[in-house]
Amino acid sequence: MRNIMVKLTTSLFAVLGMALLVVLVGAGEEARMATREANFEARAIENGAAIFAENCAGCHGIQGKGIPGVAPALNSPEFFKTRLQEVGWQGSLRSFIESTVNAGRPVGSGQYSAKMATWGQEYGGPLRPDQIRDVASFILNWEKQYVAVAAATPTPAPTPTPLPPDADPVTIGKAVYQAQGCAGCHGVPYQAPAVVGPSLEGLANRAGTTVAGQSAEDYIRTSILNPNAYIVPQCPTGPCQANLMPQNYGQILSPQELDALVQYLLTLK
Numbered sequence: 001m002r003n004i005m006v007k008l009t010t011s012l013f014a015v016l017g018m019a020l021l022v023v024l025v026g027a028g029e030e031a032r033m034a035t036r037e038a039n040f041e042a043r044a045i046e047n048g049a050a051i052f053a054e055n056c057a058g059c060h061g062i063q064g065k066g067i068p069g070v071a072p073a074l075n076s077p078e079f080f081k082t083r084l085q086e087v088g089w090q091g092s093l094r095s096f097i098e099s100t101v102n103a104g105r106p107v108g109s110g111q112y113s114a115k116m117a118t119w120g121q122e123y124g125g126p127l128r129p130d131q132i133r134d135v136a137s138f139i140l141n142w143e144k145q146y147v148a149v150a151a152a153t154p155t156p157a158p159t160p161t162p163l164p165p166d167a168d169p170v171t172i173g174k175a176v177y178q179a180q181g182c183a184g185c186h187g188v189p190y191q192a193p194a195v196v197g198p199s200l201e202g203l204a205n206r207a208g209t210t211v212a213g214q215s216a217e218d219y220i221r222t223s224i225l226n227p228n229a230y231i232v233p234q235c236p237t238g239p240c241q242a243n244l245m246p247q248n249y250g251q252i253l254s255p256q257e258l259d260a261l262v263q264y265l266l267t268l269k
């Protein structure tokens with residue numbers, strides 16, 4: 001007991017001494033500011049979550065994954081990566097979200113049964129500017145999960161490391177998996193969790209019995225070349241959706257890359 005007290009007192013003095021030093025150097029204020037900012041942002045996200053649940057989830061889904069035919073996904077890698085380019089928006093993603101929510105999309109694209117209403121008070125809607133900002137903070141916060149997976153995934157070298165021609169297909173397949181961004185949706189099997197698509201852990205065990213008449217290899221190859229041929233029932237956040245997995249790997253991958261990828265996936269037992 002006394003020993004612990006002595007240790008505690010010693011550590012306390014050490015901590016106090018360090019804190020004093022920090023204050024002396026003047027970094028204390030900076031740290032406090034950062035904490036305050038982080039707290040402020042956390043509160044904005046929390047408020048935004050409540051606003052989203054009440055006003056937006058009915059169409060965009062509780063998790064923001066969208067509802068087919070009703071409203072598009074906001075919580076998707078594409079929304080964060082390519083949406084601005086797709087619509088030709090020059091500003092930030094935050095400004096895109098805030099403007100869309102403010103003004104709505106009275107003229108729908110015809111793809112959805114519902115129309116995105118005008119939410120901003122300045123457009124006659126119910127939400128104040130600070131509420132629009134908060135709900136945008138909440139949506140923007142979804143990006144972190146995609147960044148986390150990307151960070152957990154070794155970044156592919158800008159110029160692919162030339163693999164020795166005699167490298168085994170599994171090694172090549174693993175490299176193709178990384179380079180093609182499969183991990184962005186499926187995670188890295190046995191290393192980082194899947195986010196959007198089904199986890200591929202144990203794939204080799206079930207692939208041979210998923211579709212009658214298809215061997216494990218056939219099933220995996222078809223899953224990559226023609227993802228809609230069979231829709232996996234369960235994804236990390238609910239039922240899997242068709243058309244989410246890119247449909248053009250047949251054009252992107254060389255036959256050797258595809259073979260290697262299949263060989264790698266066949267090792268996931």
Ligand code: HEC
Pocket residue numbers: 051052055056057058059060070071072074079083096097100101105107108109110111112113114115116117119135
């Ligand atoms: C009645 C259903 C409905 C509700 C409720 C709704 N939205 Fe939408 N939202 C849509 C539809 C439909 C679109 C797509 C419009 C289009 O492009 O045709 C959309 C588009 C968007 C977009 C742009 C997405 C993109 O990729 O272009 C954002 C951002 C958005 N909504 C946010 C919100 C927020 C935040 C709320 C709650 C304050 C909300 N929506 C409530 C139906 C809805």
Ligand code: HEC
Pocket residue numbers: 077177180181182183184185186196197198199200203210220223224227228230231232235240241242243244245246249261265
């Ligand atoms: C944008 C997200 C996304 C990307 C990127 C993606 N997938 Fe998928 N994948 C999915 C979704 C969603 C499903 C489930 C729906 C379906 O069956 O089509 C799926 C299904 C699969 C399946 C079937 C899994 C099972 O349990 O039966 C395989 C195999 C697969 N993907 C491999 C790959 C490979 C290999 C790559 C990279 C070359 C890749 N995916 C890239 C989203 C993605």
